[in-house]
Amino acid sequence: MIKIDYIINKKLKLSLWILLISVLVFTINHTFYPLYQSINKNNLSKKVEKQWNELKSFVNDTAIIKLIINNDWSSLQQELENINNIKAGVWIYDADSLIYWSTNDFIINNLTAQQWVAESERGIFLCYSQEFENYKLILSWQLQESYPIKNNYLTNKINKKIDPLAAFELKINNKNNNVLENLEFIPRDIQPTKTQNFIALLSFILFLFGLYLLISALINKWKASNKIFVLLILILTIIGLLWILTNFLSTKYYVFNPSFFALSLIFNNIGKTFLLVWLAALIIKIAIKLLPNDYKRLFCFVTSIFFSGNIFIWLSRIFNATEFPYSYYEWISTKVDIIFVIILAISLLVIWTWSIRLMLTHKPPKKIVYSGFAFYTIFLIFLLKNQNFYLIISMLGILLWLIMYLLSSMNKKSFRRYFIYIFSGMIVAISSFLFMRVHHQSFSNYLLLNAVKISSERDLILENHLNELQTEISADRFLVNYANSFDTSMQWLTHIKNHYLSSFQDQYDIIGFICSSHDKFLNNNLEINCWQYYDSIVEYSQAQHISDNLYFITNANITYYLYKIMLHSELPHQLYLELYKKKPFRPEGYLELLVNIEEEQLLPGQLDYATYYNNTLMQSYGNTIFPLQVDNEIDAAPIGKLFKYHDKYAIKSEIDNNRFIVLVSNHTLPNWLSIFSFFIIIILLLYLIYYILIKGINIKKIFRSYAGRLQITLISIITIVILVAGILSVKYIQNTYSRQLEKQCFERNYGLYLSLQDEIVKNNIKINSTSIDSLLWKYKYSYFSDLHFYNTDGTLLSTTQFALFNDHLLTTLINPDVYWTNKWKKYWYYSNKEKISEFEYRNTYMPVFRGNNIIGILSIPMFSQITELRGELSELIGAFINIYAILLLISLIFTFLITQYINRPLQLISKRLKSLNLSKQNEKIEYKSNDEIGQLVKQYNQMIDELAEKAEKLAQNEREIAWREMAKQVAHEIKNPLTPMKLSVQFLQRIWKQDKKRFEQDIEKYLTTLLEQIEQLSEIATAFSQFNKMPEPLSKEVNLITLLQNLAALFHSTDYDINIHLESDKLTVIGDESRLNRAFTNILQNAVQALSNERRGEINIYAKSDNNNAIIIISDNGIGIANEMLENIFEPNFTTKSSGTGLGLAIVKHIIEDLNGKILVESLLGEGTKFTIILPLCY
Secondary structure, three states: OOOOOHHHHHHHHHHHHHHHHHHHHHHHHHHHHHHHHHHHOOOHHHHHHHHHHHHHHHHOOHHHHHHHHOOOHHHHHHHOHHHHHOOEEEEEEEOOEEEEEOOOOOOOOOOOOOEEEEEEOOEEEEEEEEEEOOEEEEEEEEEEEOOOOOOOOOOOEEOOOOOOOOOEEEEEOOOOOOOHHHEEEEEOOOOOOHHHHHHHHHHHHHHHHHHHHHHHHHHHHHOOOOHHHHHHHHHHHHHHHHHHHHHHHOOOOHHHOOOOOOOOOOOOOHHHHHHHHHHHHHHHHHHHHHOOHHHHHHHHHHHHHHHHHHHHHHHHHHHHOOOOOOOHHHHHHOOHHHHHHHHHHHHHHHHHHHHHHHHHHOOOOHHHHHHHHHHHHHHHHHHOOOOHHHHHHHHHHHHHHHHHHHHOOOOOHHHHHHHHHHHHHHHHHHHHHHHHHHHHHHHHHHHHHHHHHHHHOOOHHHHHHHHHHHHHHHOOHHHHHHHHHOOOOOHHHHHHHHHOOHHHOOOEEEEEEEEEOOOEEEEOOEEEEHHHHHHHHHHHOEEEEEEOOEEEEEEOOEEEEEEEEEEOOOOOEEEEEEEEEOOOOOOOHHHHHHOOOOOOOOOOOOEEEEEEEOOEEEEEEOOOOOOOEOOHHHHHOOEOOOEEEOOEEEEEEEOOOOEEEEEEEOOOOOOHHHHHHHHHHHHHHHHHHHHHHHHOOOHHHHHHOHHHHHHHHHHHHHHHHHHHHHHHHHHHHHHHHHHHHHHHHHHHHHHHHHHHHHHHHHOOOOOOHHHHHHHHHHHHHHHOOOOEEEOOOOEEEEEOOHHHHHOOOOOOEOOHHHHOOOHHHHOOOEEEEEEEOOEEEEEEEEEEEEOOEEEEEEEEEEOOHHHHHHHHHHHHHHHHHHHHHHHHHHHHHHHHHHHHHHHHHHHHHHHHHHOOOOOOOOOOOOOOOOOHHHHHHHHHHHHHHHHHHHHHHHHHHHHHHHHHHHHHHHHHHHHHHHHHHHHHHHHHHHHHHHOHHHHHHHHHHHHHHHHHHHHHHHHHHHHHHHHHOOOOOOOEEEEHHHHHHHHHHHOOOOOEEEEEEEOOOOOEEEEOHHHHHHHHHHHHHHHHHOOOOOOOEEEEEEEEEEOOEEEEEEEEOOOOOOHHHHOOOOOOOOOOOOOOOOOHHHHHHHHHHHOOOEEEEEEEOOOEEEEEEEEEOOO
16 A cells, blocks of 8 residues: 655655754764763773883883893893883983983983972973992883974974873873872863864754754645745744854854855855755745745746756855865865865855756746846846956856757657756866866965965065074073173184074075174274164164064075074073075975974975066076076066966966066866866765665665676776776886885985085094084085984984973984894984974984094985875875776766667667557567577567467457457446337337327337437447557657546536545656546546535545656545455456446556556445555656
8 A cells, every 4th residue: 555645754754864863963963072071081090090000010121120130231232122102201310321211202300309200491391310339220101292383294292192082181280199090181172173174064064964964854734824924934044043053063063163164244254055955945935835836936937047047156156155175185184074065065056057947848938038127127238237257157057947848849758868968077077177267266366365475575484483582592591601701703603503493594694793882893984883883773774573573684685684682691692693695495394393383385396486676587496497588488477367377287476577486387187078077976876875775775686687787897897997907006116116216215314424424534524512513514505404413322412403402302213113122233224203292204314434433414305205105195196097087087977888788678678568559559679699698589579469369369269259248238238228229119019009199198208218218338349449449649748637637627626525635747668648638537437426415525635756657546435345346347347336338447457557557446335545656667
């Protein structure tokens, strides 16, 4: 039994499930960290105490002590590997001398207590001291990491072994004697992670989708009652609550923040924009269900043409409302949530196409269509006359709408289907073009912004750095002693460069003076007070006051920074520094570690540039080779617009009348074809998800079909092959690039090492900090590489990057894994992967010899190697994504077409077998190929010939049997009226002889009776004739909704009620309209005749679709049919009425089954009858 509300209940249940799941997921996601904190807060102290006791027991183990006493540092290092992995370290002192360390991440110097809590620039530590024989062992466990600099690599967080989610922070109370009781775990105010943001927005979208399904189901249930007004009020309430919710979510989740997406001041986050799209879809749904037909046609027309005129403008603004990444690496690693913006755009496209489909289903009169089209086109032209691009894309949308309207009247079904595919492809193609245009314009703005930053010549990182150094430099003992000693050497400047400005020596020429208020020097042969000289520079030059001690000086064509600090010397001394920019600054490698996240970087990676003065190259930076004089490409390039320079994207920006800058990017922006492929793949995935959720996928049904198995198999194989090939290709190229980069580094480092060692030997350079400092700086400038030089005892002697040590990112101890295992001795070239917090880099160690003696260890950290590899792989991945996305799309299309081609003969055979009918001539299949399918076709055609021959014999036998049966039936049906006719004639004959007067009186009455019986005989003959030879059907598309509406109007009467309930606006089947009309008329006529006089009659007609079938239900509340009679109700000559031939329902069944349909009947005696007709829909 098919329930009338089956589909409604299905949608209702599905919507409730989606709402429940979305709310549950969002709640878990939103409360995850608070729940985690409340559960674990009281357990962390016990966890720390347990782990700490295990660590202390481990280092007190006799095996460990034995290794220490035997000075077997190599074995000890291997034994302590596990505690190093949990951020713990061991230091061994012999007297006051450090003789062993297990880690160089941090160092603990406090030796005063047996157990204590230490806090330093690097975090909070639990420390333990144990003495045995002449040694002192210090165990330290880093409970919390801290850094003076905050960025993507350096973050203050608790030890992951204690708190994997870093949901707590430590505080030292210093209230108890028990060391562990001094520690307090405080829940952190954690910002949601990228994953949590992704889940939050996904849950919100699913919630809106579930609400849409729920309201749609309720509309279907309540549209005939007053509850619909309650539903409308409920919808308005939901909109208000969701609007407030999005405002709340914008304070917690960045994906709901205007910084991520903002369409306008009102729709200032993506949640509100999704809510707007949801509301538009809901309004269309409500209007279609509730509006009368005339208003419905007008609404569909206005909605579709309004969307068509604005759709591409809206898409352009959606794409422009967020910042799409310019690097494929960012797409994959950090910007995955951008996919929601694309889903938003696709949702808008779906609503637009839906509105067009509704307009084509409910077509208004042509006068309204053409007049409305003309008026709206003129209105848009007038409205957008000053916005050419918006006008063009608006007219494009209107044109597509008009084409769809004109072609909707075509009768050729296959052409219409293919045109729908073409139309969908055109929409995606235009949307891809809009995305590419917006993306390129955004990238152009990005380059212009960086061009302006370079042109400004200000260095915000240097400015922040100098302002932070003021207190430290003013109290520097080396500088103070220099000022007090009246030393005239410039060693103090070397000290400043190496210890405070080592990160900036590559970018700036640095000069300076230290002078008292009485010191003077010559300026153009005139003596001038030192302090007054610098004060006059500030006063009479174009000086930008940055802070009390820092100025940016612009003097003619020279710009530089002037920095002054009062030293804490016996006599007042001022330190003056002048910093002249040598070349642009690009934060690469280690320098990313030294940049605070809130500081603004001047020049991002992958950008090269050149400045020109009067068309002559002034300076250039990067890997791009710029011409000395402006070439034709640069000269012809427009100002402020993207152009291609040496196959790279570039932009030209004016600095002033004589100067301009050319900025070249190494980014590979996605092209139109790759964007089109992405959009198609995303749409297919979304459609698949929708199909699974709403329609449901019958796996068994798919795999029962040969075409389904073939398509699924081929698509799966091709998809897996392409994905695996893509992954393996990227991995192979990644390894190749890595090896090439290591080879280049090896060649460079090897040359540097040989040259440096040769110079040490030839010049007999002393191994002290002063000599090695100058040597390392010399090779740094020659090889563009940072260097560390360690003593043979593993302590740092000199470095070109003091900032790493001053900021406590590295300690002055060499990596113990390299040192204690003697890898630096066993291998003259040893490369090791190391980390500073989350920043990975490779470090090379090489022993420096003098003769046969090792006099030091040279360390060459390759800070930029990982960054370079990441940049190269980013572009590589981008190129491969482009290629494989296009290949995947093309493969899917060709797979579909090929499988259709292969399966077409099989489908034809299947179709012919289904339509095989022994009562008519069956067509043969034409197939020229002699392959396996050709053999099958040949067998089929042979079977047709055999069946035709046997069918003729069978038909002859059946005709004979049928005519015999027909004769009996006709004889039976004719016998009833012939008997009274015979009696009447005999009676008239007798009266004529006996009483002519009576004959004259009764003749009229008997003649009337005879005519009635003759008419009945005629009806019987006609019915039998129609049953035996039905007319040939005329197959065409028939809209059952229109047919049923006309019949309901025809059978309308004041004697009974006839109601029609339509769930769909259009149910199209292929059949003969006149025969279908006859079938439904017969059923309705029977329903009217079966109505009872005891109660008011009611006939209900229901129409809906389910699983590609049209379902029509006609029920009445008449007298009903007994169960024993239901089995024979469709048999010829069977009737439950006192009159009639009994052929009506037999003919109805014949008509329905000819259309591959079914007719079912249910009835209860005294309550009524229900006929269910199931017909296959036409698509």
